[in-house]
Amino acid sequence: MALPALAIALILLFTLGYAALCAAQPFGRCRKCHGLGFQLTHTRGGKPKRGKHCRRCHGHGIRIRTGRHLFNAFTRTRRAATDAPAQPGTPTRTESRPWS
Numbered sequence: 730m731a732l733p734a735l736a737i738a739l740i741l742l743f744t745l746g747y748a749a750l751c752a753a754q755p756f757g758r759c760r761k762c763h764g765l766g767f768q769l770t771h772t773r774g775g776k777p778k779r780g781k782h783c784r785r786c787h788g789h790g791i792r793i794r795t796g797r798h799l800f801n802a803f804t805r806t807r808r809a810a811t812d813a814p815a816q817p818g819t820p821t822r823t824e825s826r827p828w829s
């Protein structure tokens with residue numbers, strides 16, 4: 730019984746830690762350019778020089794974390810579903826039921 734409880738505790742700890750990381754730092758370094766914003770190329774002599782802009786991050790060097798992206802999509806969907814203003818001329822719930 731102790732092994733499943735330990736596994737659940739570790740998964741919960743990892744999940745809460747990642748959620749805290751996404752809340753504190755929603756952006757991470759780009760995985761393709763390592764946060765530079767451009768590809769690093771080398772001259773014939775072996776000296777590094779600046780290459781083209783990174784296509785993944787568009788030269789910014791940052792990306793949004795997956796957890797933060799999922800949180801933003803959830804809140805966007807929830808806000809769109811709950812904050813829709815009533816259209817003029819449409820009956821409300823109390824108007825559509827004459828018995829209440």
